[in-house]
Amino acid sequence: MGLGLAPPSAFGALRYANAPYIRSISAGYFMPDYRRAFCPGGTFFFTVNLLQRRNNPLLTRHVETLRAVVREVRRKHPFHIHGWVVLPEHLHAIMELPQGDADFSMRWRLIKSGFSKQLPVDERRSRVRMNRGERGIWQRRFWEHLIRDEADFAAHMDYLHFNPVKHGYVQCVADWPFSTFHRLVAAGVYPQDWAGSARADGLSLPD
Ligand code: NI
Numbered sequence: 283m284g285l286g287l288a289p290p291s292a293f294g295a296l297r298y299a300n301a302p303y304i305r306s307i308s309a310g311y312f313m314p315d316y317r318r319a320f321c322p323g324g325t326f327f328f329t330v331n332l333l334q335r336r337n338n339p340l341l342t343r344h345v346e347t348l349r350a351v352v353r354e355v356r357r358k359h360p361f362h363i364h365g366w367v368v369l370p371e372h373l374h375a376i377m378e379l380p381q382g383d384a385d386f387s388m389r390w391r392l393i394k395s396g397f398s399k400q401l402p403v404d405e406r407r408s409r410v411r412m413n414r415g416e417r418g419i420w421q422r423r424f425w426e427h428l429i430r431d432e433a434d435f436a437a438h439m440d441y442l443h444f445n446p447v448k449h450g451y452v453q454c455v456a457d458w459p460f461s462t463f464h465r466l467v468a469a470g471v472y473p474q475d476w477a478g479s480a481r482a483d484g485l486s487l488p489d
Pocket residue numbers: 369372374445449488489
């Protein structure tokens with residue numbers, strides 16, 4: 283579907299300052315086009331979960347806190363955000379690290395602990411966590427997947443941005459406020475009324 287192969291449009295390629303997405307502007311073209319959108323070997327898809335997954339909308343309730351922490355961590359330890367969606371009790375992100383730096387674990391540790399520190403200590407904690415002085419906000423583990431190629435990148439981007447609909451929070455992708463979908467619409471990558479794609483169907487991901 284034109285991934286990496288889209289012909290130059292009559293308008294020329296549009297480059298965006300913060301994300302090297304290039305949109306093919308041609309009549310009837312509605313699939314997102316991520317040509318040269320990521321660096322092979324340095325781009326990852328993540329799923330990060332809260333420990334309490336039921337009726338615990340901490341992430342959306344404190345989304346400004348989460349954003350501030352992510353900005354702060356990114357300032358000290360750079361990474362590029364290709365896609366990000368915050369659900370009430372988990373999040374998905376597609377993150378590209380600088381060349382020669384694959385330490386996403388450190389970044390997630392800082393994001394998770396930075397967020398937890400901003401919340402009052404009123405969550406239920408296991409004895410193990412209490413003894414270790416650990417908070418009980420996040421699951422320790424997270425899911426990571428190294429993006430293999432452009433098709434894999436596109437599938438995961440679509441999966442991520444469709445996620446609020448998949449989880450039943452909204453009927454239209456555009457109605458979920460907490461994702462990079464809106465800036466990608468502004469950049470011309472997705473149409474405002476985008477309703478998912480079949481590309482993500484083959485992925486078997488937790489959540
Ligand atoms: Ni999900």
